[in-house]
Amino acid sequence: MKNDKSKIPEHCKKYVQGVKDTQDLMSGKWKTVIIAALYNTGKFRFMELVRHIEGISPKMLSQELKDLEANNLIKRKVVDTMPIAVEYELTSYGKSLGNVVDAMSDWGMRYRKAVFAK
Template structure:
């Protein structure tokens, strides 16, 4: 038996596409955690950020930061110091995720309390 294809309304299709676009930008285990860390601390030097995020390797942090920078969510600033120091901070686009990050954090805290 052939299943009937259900058409989504225009507004639903737009919402679903928006969710998909957001997922594509924030996919992976670490991107939202990195954004949350930067959101709550303004700027981080690379190794400070690596120490702050429990369980992430420097190699993975570097990869994720490059992706976030490419997608204009994170700004990388090289400081003229010896040795060279690099700082990371959220761009205005990255900061615009604040409601999503806060909602995820609040939901996660409530969920953890309910299952423990």
């Protein structure tokens, strides 16, 4: 009987599917950065996020926030002030990405140091 190397173990399929699901939820240039900003700081108003996240346009931020809210990763709260403001923060489900964001930040800082320090 021939050894069929094309059969992938079930645990490997589930592992890769989990990575794909996470990637799909956080796809795009800005979602992970938005999550990191909210995870690190707690709450931001819309324009604070625009100023905090270098290079993002208000239109793109608005679109990404809507996607993140639709996927239950952030919550939007209208603040009754004059003028009315909107605050964004991570949901408890969004906060569960903290270890992922921390690992990405740690790796990125080590990479930057190793590559750009030369």
